[in-house]
Amino acid sequence: MxxxxxxxxxxxxxxxxxxxxxxxxxxxxxxxxxxxxxxxxxxxxxxxxxxxxxxxxxxxxxxxxxxxxxxxLVAEFAALVTETRAAAARAAGGFQLRLGATASRAIPGWLGRLRGRVPPVEPSLQMSVSANSLLAMVAEGRLDMAFVHEVEGTPLRVPPGLRARVLVEREPQFVTLAADHPAASRRQVRLADLAGERWMVDSTVDGEWDALCRVLRAAGLEAQMLHGDYLTAYSLAATGEVVTVSQPTAHPRPDLAIRPLEGDPIGVRLLLAARTETELDEVYPELEESYWAVAREAPAYLEWLGRAAPSA
Known part of the structure; x- marks a missing residue:
């Protein structure tokens, strides 16, 4: 061998x-x-x-x-692959981009804006629940860049040589519960209002399970934790079976209430990582525009931003 x-x-x-x-x-x-x-x-x-x-x-x-x-050696080979592919794409009159991302409602708008550029960018997309996995793929040259979130209290393993640009320094994570849940009538939900509830979290997402456990322990709550993907979690939350954590940009649904947690105890940092600053410059404006477009479509987040603006 x-x-x-x-x-x-x-x-x-x-x-x-x-x-x-x-x-x-x-x-x-x-x-x-x-x-x-x-x-x-x-x-x-x-x-x-x-x-x-x-x-x-x-x-x-x-x-x-x-x-x-x-x-x-791994870093040099990744750089060689990245630079060769970019040169070949430009020589052929196009610009192809291999993107990785954790879940975000900003992604469709980001892809659409890149394709609408002159000259157009043709992006491919690889989704993963693991931000660390995506960052490793960028470092190895298997992806050109990755848009990921870093859960507070669980730093990402950013490989040497990568450049990162922060989109949002601290995005609060909201709670999603049934629309008829007693706590849904509040503008902000206290963790104490959710005592005795079962929480469903995707434990394969880097850092999320640990973050919620820390927050619940700090609040003195002994909650039952269930593992499940977020599509299942939202479906069960709508029937009152569980409550779950959600991004503040989550799309409103009539059977669900998406509310800030009082004190914003759970937060994430959103960042875009690539091998060079030039690569970041090429696509960051479209990502930023896409993110704030979906933020404006989320009533609870828009209200939260309005309250946070004076102290920002």
Whole structure:
């Protein structure tokens, strides 16, 4: 077996995440396949590169030496791929852009505005619940840029060499509950009003489960936490089965109430990441315009922005 750049990416992902499970998720692989690949790499080099434990993986001295050489090679190859593709697209008279994103209502408008430019940009889109996975793909040259959110209290692992531009420094996360829930009559919902409620959160979204647990503990609440995707969570919230966290730009529905939480205890930072400032300059204005367009369509968020404006 000869080592290739993809094998070096595997080693970097394991070191960065400290876990075979998390590394497999970032790389879009099954964990058994990743474990097999790591064993083959170690057999090729003749010694273990990571110490495995129940708490995760950490590099051996040899692993640290290999990683010190692997990281710049991975970064250089990613830059080569990115620059070559961009040059080829421009030579062909077009501009193709590989975008990654976590969920946001700003994305359709962003794509539409890019396609409407002169000359047009033709974007492709890869969605993921893992912001860290998308950032790793940008660093590796598999994506040109990623629009992601960073949950407060859980910093993202931004790979070396990436440039990030903050769209919103702190976007408050709202609560979504049934339209006939007693707390829905309030302009702001207190966590105490939701005592005894079941919360449904997508635990695969980087940081969200932990953030909500911290906030509920700080409020002295022992809430039942359920895992589920947000489409399911909204459907169950409409019937009163659960309450859930939502972005403030969420589209209003007659069977749901989207309300700020008193004190705004949960927040996220929205940012766009790319390899160069030039790439950010090329698409950031369309993203910013798209985000604030959907913000103006969300009554609860618009009202919240109006209250926050004097102290901003």
């Amino acid at each position: 000869e080592l290739e750049v993809r094998h070096l990416r595997v080693l970097c992902a394991i070191a960065d995440t400290g876990s075979l499970h998390r590394a497999a998720r970032e790389l879009g692989m099954a964990q058994p396949s990743l474990s097999t690949q790591l064993r083959r790499i170690e057999n090729t080099l003749g010694a273990p590169l990571f110490l495995r434990a129940r708490t995760g993986c950490r590099p051996t001295p040899l692993g640290l030496a290999v990683l010190s050489r692997a990281r710049p």
